[in-house]
Amino acid sequence: MLDDMIDHLEGLSGQPAWRPVPADALAVAREAVPVAPTDLASVHASFMDAILPYAGGNLHPGFMGWVQGAGTPVGMLAEMLSGGLNANLGGRNHMPILIERQIRDWVREIFAFPATADGLFLTGTSQANFVALLVARTRICGAAVRQVGVTKAPRLVAYASNEVHGCVPRALEMAGLGSDALTRVATDAAGRIDMGSLRAHIRADRAAGLTPFLLVGSAGTVNSGAIDDLDALADLAGEEDLHFHIDGALGALGMMSPEIAPLLHGIERADSLAFDFHKWGHVPYDAGFLLVREGIWLKETFASPAGYLTRAETGLAAGGDWPCDIGPDLSRSFRALKTWFTLKTYGTQALGAAMAANCQLARVLAARIAAEPDLELLAPVALNIVCFGYAPDGVGGDGAINRAIVEDLHNAGRVAPSLTLVKDRPAIRAAFVNHRTTADDLDALVEGVLRFGAGHSSRR
Numbered sequence: 001m002l003d004d005m006i007d008h009l010e011g012l013s014g015q016p017a018w019r020p021v022p023a024d025a026l027a028v029a030r031e032a033v034p035v036a037p038t039d040l041a042s043v044h045a046s047f048m049d050a051i052l053p054y055a056g057g058n059l060h061p062g063f064m065g066w067v068q069g070a071g072t073p074v075g076m077l078a079e080m081l082s083g084g085l086n087a088n089l090g091g092r093n094h095m096p097i098l099i100e101r102q103i104r105d106w107v108r109e110i111f112a113f114p115a116t117a118d119g120l121f122l123t124g125t126s127q128a129n130f131v132a133l134l135v136a137r138t139r140i141c142g143a144a145v146r147q148v149g150v151t152k153a154p155r156l157v158a159y160a161s162n163e164v165h166g167c168v169p170r171a172l173e174m175a176g177l178g179s180d181a182l183t184r185v186a187t188d189a190a191g192r193i194d195m196g197s198l199r200a201h202i203r204a205d206r207a208a209g210l211t212p213f214l215l216v217g218s219a220g221t222v223n224s225g226a227i228d229d230l231d232a233l234a235d236l237a238g239e240e241d242l243h244f245h246i247d248g249a250l251g252a253l254g255m256m257s258p259e260i261a262p263l264l265h266g267i268e269r270a271d272s273l274a275f276d277f278h279k280w281g282h283v284p285y286d287a288g289f290l291l292v293r294e295g296i297w298l299k300e301t302f303a304s305p306a307g308y309l310t311r312a313e314t315g316l317a318a319g320g321d322w323p324c325d326i327g328p329d330l331s332r333s334f335r336a337l338k339t340w341f342t343l344k345t346y347g348t349q350a351l352g353a354a355m356a357a358n359c360q361l362a363r364v365l366a367a368r369i370a371a372e373p374d375l376e377l378l379a380p381v382a383l384n385i386v387c388f389g390y391a392p393d394g395v396g397g398d399g400a401i402n403r404a405i406v407e408d409l410h411n412a413g414r415v416a417p418s419l420t421l422v423k424d425r426p427a428i429r430a431a432f433v434n435h436r437t438t439a440d441d442l443d444a445l446v447e448g449v450l451r452f453g454a455g456h457s458s459r460r
Contacts, residue, residue: 001044002080008052009059009073012436016413017060025050057416061436062444065406065418067222067250067279067385070434075284078341082334089121089332091309091322100323100336106343107291110255112268118295120327121335124288125249126167128274131290131301131327133158133171133214135272136243138301140213146301150176157205158182158214161193161228163221165247190380191226193217195236202240215242219264219275220251223420223429225362225383227251230266237271248275249288251383257352260359263383277339280355282435287335290327298326358384358432361442365430368446374453375446378422387420387427390453399426401456408452415445 028050058068087096104119122128138145140156150156156177160168162184169179183205186197202212215237217228230246237244246252246267252275254260255267267273270293277287292298303325312318324330343351362384369375369388376391389402403426406419420429430445 004044004048004052005076006073009076012060015053015060016057017062017416018057018410019054019413020411021054025054058434059436060416061434061438062415062441063434064430064432064437064441064445065416067431067433069276069279069282069285070436071284072282072342072346072435074345075282075338075342078338079284082337085334085337087334089334089336090324090330091319092316093319094316096334096336097319097323099334099340103289103336103339103343104291107289110348111252111273111291113273113291113293116294116296117291118298118326119289119291120298120323121332121339122288122290122327122329123286124278125165125247125274125276126170126288127328128288128290129165129167129216129245129247130171130174132243132245132272132274132292133175135292135297135301136214136245137175137177139243139297140211143300154211155209156181156213157210158216159185159198159201159212159242160216161185161187161191161218161221163187163191163193163223163226164216164218165222165249168216168247187226191221191224191382192228193233195229195232198236202236212240212242215240215244217244217246217270218250219246219248219267220254220383220385222250223385223422224379224381224387225250225385225431226380227263227382230264231269232266234266234269243271244269245272246270246274248273249279250385251280253277253280253351254355254383256348257356259356260352260383277342279433280358281339281342281351282354283335283339283342287339295326302326302328354435355384357435358437361432361437361439362386362430364439365432365442365446368442372446372450374450378425378427384432386430386432387422388430389425389427390449390457392453392457397425401453402426402428404456405449405452408455409445409448412448415441415448417445 028046057063059070089096108117158181169182172181173179183201186194188194205212217230217233219227234244255264272292274290277283278285362381365386366377366381369377373394374392375388376396377388379387389396390405403419406428410416418429420427
């Protein structure tokens with residue numbers, strides 16, 4: 001199995017980025033419950049024939065559609081070790097918890113958070129944003145909200161740009177506040193939250209008797225990679241007594257790069273920060289993280305004493321506060337191990353350099369688009385994402401062609417961008433996250449868009 005996976009990683013560039021699942025492979029996913037045992041070699045053969053060739057493609061150098069990490073052989077091996085160890089990180093006194101706390105200490109340093117900060121691994125930034133929302137709700141309403149619920153709380157209002165990730169309004173829904181409690185503020189020409197509009201919304205809501213409590217900034221919006229003015233948001237949050245949370249799923253780990261870090265100035269002032277090691281950190285899925293400025297806020301939000309979780313001075317039940325005291329899960333996998341292996345093996349310098357290389361590819365693509373008369377750039381390039389479209393002779397506006405081109409590229413298998421909407425207009429989106437992607441893949445993208453675009457134009 002190990003040899004097969006290493007061979008697979010070494011041969012990625014010679015494989016399609018994506019291919020449709022054929023009928024014989026689909027049949028494997030439709031088999032009945034296996035009552036009798038099956039030989040392990042046979043099960044492995046099914047994996048090799050029906051699963052491995054038809055994965056999502058994010059390891060491939062031509063994958064550039066969604067913000068997904070490409071993984072590393074080191075992370076793969078660490079997952080094997082973690083599976084063998086089968087540690088439960090919910091609590092108790094054992095070394096895996098200390099490794100997770102070491103990662104917490106490292107991210108404190110990377111993001112210049114105080115020694116009072118605490119945090120933990122979660123499935124991803126979607127869950128981390130939800131947990132941060134619960135922390136903000138508890139801060140404004142007090143710990144009693146855990147007993148009486150939000151029905152007796154003041155009418156709470158949160159703020160984010162209209163480019164915020166969809167998991168943020170969903171977090172408000174899950175918290176019982178409703179997505180209407182989120183005010184989506186207009187963005188400026190660069191895709192950042194408009195500070196004047198934000199201030200006006202807050203004033204109007206206070207005048208209407210509402211209670212502003214949460215301000216969400218984006219360290220890289222999902223559509224275009226725009227970075228909000230984090231310093232200005234921190235200033236406003238302080239003036240208005242708001243919990244300042246940053247969704248850093250896309251770009252926060254850019255702090256490892258001397259080139260990218262200045263763009264994230266102000267991130268160190270957040271009350272909470274959510275990000276994913278499984279994106280630009282290339283840790284295997286899943287490895288999200290939430291860092292909170294004051295660890296006591298997490299404990300006030302989640303700690304729930306129970307007889308079966310009684311602590312002791314010594315022995316396996318020792319250890320003081322356990323991760324289950326500061327987060328929603330009692331059963332938790334050892335996500336920290338693959339992160340620990342990745343950070344120790346490669347170091348932040350090499351990881352940061354790979355991120356900077358992705359951003360350079362984005363700038364090169366933007367320049368290529370500007371030089372091609374049949375392509376147009378549809379959004380500013382702030383980080384590592386390029387949104388563009390096919391525009392024959394400089395005439396754009398036909399979103400149907402962009403949709404068709406993306407499908408054609410996927411089915412051809414060489415590169416896999418995604419489709420998004422920029423000001424309600426379909427756009428081709430290239431997100432450079434993969435450390436394996438090179439200028440050759442960029443060339444294949446441009447050539448493919450021009451070729452398929454010309455083919456669709458000739459049929460009209």
